[in-house]
Amino acid sequence: MADISVATNRRPFWRGRARRPLEPSPIAYIFYPVLAAAIILPLSWALFGGFKNPNELFTYPPTIWPRSPTLQNFVDIFTRLEFGRYIWNTIVVAFFTVLLTLFLGGLAAYALSRWDFQGKEAMMIGLLGLQLIPSTVNIVPYYMIMSSLGLLNTLTGLVLIYTATHIPITIWVLKGFFDTVPRALDEAAAIDGCSKWRTFWSVIMPLSLPGLSVAGFLVFVSAWSEFLVPLVIASNKNVAVASVGLFTFFGPEQATSYTSLFAATLITVTPVVIGYLFAQRYIVSGLTAFAEK
Amino acid sequence: MTDLDRAAVLQTRVPRRRADRFQINGYFFFILPGVAFVLALTLFPALYGVYISLTNLNLGYVGSSFVGLDNYVRFFTWNDLGLVARNTLTFVATSVILQVVIGLAVAILLDQRLIGYRLMRSITILPWVLPSVVVGLVFAQIFGGSRLGIANYLLSLVGIGQMSWFADPALAMAILIGVCTWRGIPFAVIVLLGGLQTLPRDVYEAAAIDGATRWQRFRYITVPMLRPIILICLIMGTGGALNSLDIPLALTGGGPGNATELIAISLYKQSFLQLDISYGATIGTVMLIANLVLIVLYLSVLKPRRRAERG
Numbered sequence: 001m002a003d004i005s006v007a008t009n010r011r012p013f014w015r016g017r018a019r020r021p022l023e024p025s026p027i028a029y030i031f032y033p034v035l036a037a038a039i040i041l042p043l044s045w046a047l048f049g050g051f052k053n054p055n056e057l058f059t060y061p062p063t064i065w066p067r068s069p070t071l072q073n074f075v076d077i078f079t080r081l082e083f084g085r086y087i088w089n090t091i092v093v094a095f096f097t098v099l100l101t102l103f104l105g106g107l108a109a110y111a112l113s114r115w116d117f118q119g120k121e122a123m124m125i126g127l128l129g130l131q132l133i134p135s136t137v138n139i140v141p142y143y144m145i146m147s148s149l150g151l152l153n154t155l156t157g158l159v160l161i162y163t164a165t166h167i168p169i170t171i172w173v174l175k176g177f178f179d180t181v182p183r184a185l186d187e188a189a190a191i192d193g194c195s196k197w198r199t200f201w202s203v204i205m206p207l208s209l210p211g212l213s214v215a216g217f218l219v220f221v222s223a224w225s226e227f228l229v230p231l232v233i234a235s236n237k238n239v240a241v242a243s244v245g246l247f248t249f250f251g252p253e254q255a256t257s258y259t260s261l262f263a264a265t266l267i268t269v270t271p272v273v274i275g276y277l278f279a280q281r282y283i284v285s286g287l288t289a290f291a292e293k
Numbered sequence: 294m295t296d297l298d299r300a301a302v303l304q305t306r307v308p309r310r311r312a313d314r315f316q317i318n319g320y321f322f323f324i325l326p327g328v329a330f331v332l333a334l335t336l337f338p339a340l341y342g343v344y345i346s347l348t349n350l351n352l353g354y355v356g357s358s359f360v361g362l363d364n365y366v367r368f369f370t371w372n373d374l375g376l377v378a379r380n381t382l383t384f385v386a387t388s389v390i391l392q393v394v395i396g397l398a399v400a401i402l403l404d405q406r407l408i409g410y411r412l413m414r415s416i417t418i419l420p421w422v423l424p425s426v427v428v429g430l431v432f433a434q435i436f437g438g439s440r441l442g443i444a445n446y447l448l449s450l451v452g453i454g455q456m457s458w459f460a461d462p463a464l465a466m467a468i469l470i471g472v473c474t475w476r477g478i479p480f481a482v483i484v485l486l487g488g489l490q491t492l493p494r495d496v497y498e499a500a501a502i503d504g505a506t507r508w509q510r511f512r513y514i515t516v517p518m519l520r521p522i523i524l525i526c527l528i529m530g531t532g533g534a535l536n537s538l539d540i541p542l543a544l545t546g547g548g549p550g551n552a553t554e555l556i557a558i559s560l561y562k563q564s565f566l567q568l569d570i571s572y573g574a575t576i577g578t579v580m581l582i583a584n585l586v587l588i589v590l591y592l593s594v595l596k597p598r599r600r601a602e603r604g
Contacts, residue, residue, distance in 0.1 A: 025507075028405050035399065036416050038475075043419075045443050046431040104327040111323035125592055127328070130335040132588045134536035136557050137581045140345060140564050140574045141338035164334030167327050196319045225424035227539040232565060243426045247543055250430075258434055265427050276422040280415060 049262035050074070056259075073263035083264050085238070086245035090268075093155050093230075093241060094223040097162040098216045104163065105170030105215065106208075110200050112171065113178035114186065124172070131168035135161075135229050146233045153236040161229055166219045173218070177211030178204065217279045221272050242268045339581055345574035352568035364575040373551060373559070381535070381556045384470055389530040391474040393523060396481025401515075403482070404489045414486075421479035429543025432472045433459075462552030465545050469553050473540050477533060481526045488522035489515070521594055528591045535583060556580060 044064060050073055052066040077083040112120060135142070142161060143152075151157035181204060189199040205212070227243040235244060246268060250261040346364050350357035368374065403414050420428065436444045436458040445455045459465045492515065500510050516523070538557040541547070547554035547562070554562075556576060564573025 025405070026407070028402050028407055031402055032407075032409065032413055035402070035413065039416055039419060042431065042435055042475075043423075045435060049434075104330055107323040108327035111320035115318070115320040123328075125596075127331060129588050129592060130331055132532065132584070132591065133335050133339055133581070134532065134584060136536040136538050136560065137577045137584060138335070138338040138342060139560070140570055140577050141342040142334075143564070143570070144345065144350075145334075145338060145341070161334055164330050167331050171327065196323070200323070221422060225426075227424065227426040228561075243424050243539075246430060247426050261430065261434070265431060269423055269427055272422050272424070273419070276419075277415070280418065 046262050046265055049259060050264075050266045052259050052262075054257040054259045073257075073259045074267070077260050077264050077267070081249065081260060081264075082237070083242075083245060083267065086240050086242045087267060089155060089239055090224060090241040090243075093158045093162065094220050096155075096159045097166065097223040098219050100159065100163045101166045101170050101219050102174075102212055102216055105167045106174055106205060106212070107200065108167070109171045109174035110178050110204055113175050114183070124175075127168040127171060131165065135165065135226075139228060139232055142229060143232055151233075153234050153239050155234070155239055157233055158226075158230055158241070161233075162219075162223045162226060166222060170215045170219060173215040174208070174211055177208055177214075181207055214279070217275060221275065224272055342574045342577050342581065345571050346578045348571050350571040350574075352565075352570050357571070360571075364572055367572065368575050368579065373554070376551060377554055377556055377559055380466070380552070380554055383466065384473075384553075384555055385531055385534040388470045388473045388477065388534050389527060391470070392477040392481045392530050393526050395474070396478050396526065397485055397519075397523070399478065400482050400485035400489055401511075403486055417482055418479045420476050421483070423476075425476055425537070425539040426543050428472065428476050429540040432468070432475075433544050436468055459545055460549050462549060465549060465553050469541060469545055472544055473534060473537060476540060477530060480533075481530065484526055484529075485519065485522060488519050492518050524594050525591065528587055528594065532584060532587045532591075535580070535587075 048064055048066055051069045051071070052063070053068060053070055053072070056063060056067055112124065146152050146157045146161075149157070151160070185203055185207070186199050189203045194203065225243060226241075227247070230241045230244045231247065234240065235248065237249075240248065242264075246261070246264055250264050347359060347361060348357045349360045349363070399417060403410050403417065434442065436442045442458070444458065449455065456464065458468055496514055496518075497510060500514055505513070536557055537555075538561060541553065541555055541558055542561065545553045547558045557580070560573050560576040560580065563576065564570045
């Protein structure tokens with residue numbers, strides 16, 4: 001009996017399924033609620049704040065759960081405060097950034113996956129290095145460049161910058177994916193008379209939807225949250241994205257009530273949080289790959 | 294096609310061609326647009342920024358001329374330089390160390406895979422998904438522009454009087470560090486957890502058989518084997534903290550006075566509030582040099598790993 005249990009490597013139920021290097025100890029459970037509270041409590045204050053009557057935030061003692069939940073804040077931010085426009089701008093920018101990044105990054109990643117040339121390694125590393133130049137450092141030149149191109153206060157300017165800064169990570173993620181697509185497929189396509197372009201577009205890309213969605217999601221979250229670049233080059237009310245709108249028009253120095261800020265916050269984080277819940281497995285593996293490559 | 298056939302096909306295909314000398318072919322035009330895009334809007338701006346720092350460009354005036362190193366002289370004789378440098382150093386060092394230490398503890402906790410670890414992992418990573426400006430604004434409300442923030446209420450429950458958090462320089466800095474750490478821990482956890490999962494189990498078993506305690510196993514197995522990953526966390530965390538502007542701007546804006554003014558905030562204020570854009574570019578160039586050091590460190594930690602992986 002003992003032999004069998006050794007052979008099947010059976011573990012007590014509380015140890016979970018997978019093999020673990022450090023022997024698990026149930027004492028660790030003590031830390032679960034502490035950790036969860038440290039993350040969830042601050043967020044819930046903001047989450048429920050969006051449903052409170054503006055006066056309730058000033059009552060003492062403060063409440064977490066709204067006393068008389070109301071949707072008035074959400075109506076307000078869309079009708080009176082034009083938050084819908086900021087959200088729409090964010091959607092447009094994020095959408096085109098993802099599209100352009102996946103297209104240009106995908107093309108390059110495919111070529112880098114299939115074509116061996118001297119200096120390829122150096123090029124991949126170089127791209128990674130360029131990606132790490134932060135936008136804080138480049139913000140002044142970005143402003144001057146967009147100003148001389150006449151792209152200040154346009155969504156196009158944002159899409160161009162976001163695309164450039166996200167192509168390297170896209171190339172890294174997609175190249176890893178394309179490397180797992182057998183070259184035999186390319187050769188079969190070539191025998192059937194496909195050009196490199198046709199092979200890429202009609203054979204490889206459709207097969208790579210899982211890889212494309214991982215890369216696309218990483219780019220989407222990042223583009224959705226970008227703050228400094230749009231604050232500087234697209235701060236106009238008409239082109240402001242959600243993060244800029246929140247900071248400039250709902251920030252601490254504005255007359256709008258905190259409840260509107262919380263409601264707008266809730267709308268801003270919802271898409272990324274929902275996307276994250278669906279895609280977290282891939283994000284985690286994608287990021288891990290990024291850190292380990 | 295039988296499995297054997299398939300194996301045979303694989304056999305004939307698998308030996309990859311050796312790397313060719315670089316020769317323009319169809320693939321070149323696949324790589325060109327993407328790389329050109331990246332160069333045009335990452336490398337070129339960085340160099341252009343260095344150029345701007347050598348001029349006296351100011352958004353308030355028309356025209357500009359070349360002034361050599363004048364801006365750098367100004368920068369290194371700047372009255373606030375000592376303060377800003379000290380703030381930046383305190384902020385970066387403290388938040389990075391906290392991120393990695395807490396991140397490692399949380400990663401090890403999650404790595405135990407107790408029941409519910411998936412849910413815990415989702416919760417832990419959540420702050421990383423939130424736009425950082427949102428994090429800054431929410432915490433600004435929690436500590437309250439006024440005395441009505443929820444933090445003061447919690448303090449009053451344990452019998453401590455109310456504080457005006459952002460009026461006290463040390464307290465404001467502590468909150469800034471705390472919030473950035475809160476936002477930065479998930480990334481450290483993801484990276485470290487990934488590293489922990491690659492550690493071979495048999496080493497731990499051998500150590501356990503030899504009677505190593507839990508702490509010894511952590512100290513003499515986990516930490517040394519995880520060292521490259523920890524290094525990567527430190528380097529990326531340093532970069533992240535050094536360049537972070539969203540949370541500081543939304544949370545304290547450098548205040549009270551300039552008690553939490555970081556170098557990145559100075560860059561922003563000088564360029565876009567004082568309109569002294571060439572001075573901003575000068576600060577940017579100094580930051581670029583710091584970043585280049587970090588990037589080189591990062592790539593040199595990665596490179597040996599890549600070689601090792603390939604065997």
